[in-house]
Amino acid sequence: xxxxxxxxxxxxxxxxxxxxxxxxxxxxxxxxxxxxxxxxxxxxxxxxxxxxxxxxxxxxxxxxxxxxxxxxxxxxxxxxxxxxxxxxxxxxxxxxxxxxxxxxxxxxxxxxxxxxxxxxxxxxxxxxxxxxxxxxxxxxxxxxxxxxxxxxxxxxxxxxxxxxxxxxxxxxxxxxxxxxxxxxxxxxxxxxxxx
Numbered sequence: 743x744x745x746x747x748x749x750x751x752x753x754x755x756x757x758x759x760x761x762x763x764x765x766x767x768x769x770x771x772x773x774x775x776x777x778x779x780x781x782x783x784x785x786x787x788x789x790x791x792x793x794x795x796x797x798x799x800x801x802x803x804x805x806x807x808x809x810x811x812x813x814x815x816x817x818x819x820x821x822x823x824x825x826x827x828x829x830x831x832x833x834x835x836x837x838x839x840x841x842x843x844x845x846x847x848x849x850x851x852x853x854x855x856x857x858x859x860x861x862x863x864x865x866x867x868x869x870x871x872x873x874x875x876x877x878x879x880x881x882x883x884x885x886x887x888x889x890x891x892x893x894x895x896x897x898x899x900x901x902x903x904x905x906x907x908x909x910x911x912x913x914x915x916x917x918x919x920x921x922x923x924x925x926x927x928x929x930x931x932x933x934x935x936x937x
Contacts, residue, residue: 786885790901795871798858811845812923815895817881820856824910825892829864836868842924849873
């Protein structure tokens with residue numbers, strides 16, 4: 743099954759689940775059960791787990807490569823309009839903050855050729871990985887409850903999640919988080935900026 747088919751199936755499943763969940767609540771579920779389920783639904787991993795996906799050249803890349811950096815992990819697809827809107831910002835911020843141990847990593851839930859064309863047309867210089875059904879599951883584990891795209895995570899060195907953002911993200915939402923993480927990282931480890 744192609745990644746685009748996997749994502750379409752996941753979205754349909756999420757919609758059915760949302761409708762079914764509403765029906766259960768509406769038809770007499772008590773409030774204590776609903777509260778318990780909502781806590782479970784919003785539970786997400788506090789740390790980015792190890793993952794391995796191929797890059798556009800077919801080399802396997804791992805989360806371990808960026809564990810000492812501030813990681814901006816973005817789940818996206820070439821056909822996704824908000825993904826297209828936020829990508830120029832990611833390219834710009836990667837260039838601005840690379841010397842500060844910030845690493846953007848794109849995990850595309852899409853097919854190779856559209857992703858390759860997208861990366862070339864937007865001038866993406868950060869790692870772009872090809873996700874699969876496991877990547878959809880990873881995004882869900884990290885808090886992407888409805889498995890929508892785009893979905894962005896920012897993690898401190900060591901992988902502790904400090905931001906989860908569903909949908910397109912703006913400079914005003916992302917840059918202050920990066921600046922705070924950079925200051926915290928430099929104080930904690932006493933590392934100078936990379937040049």
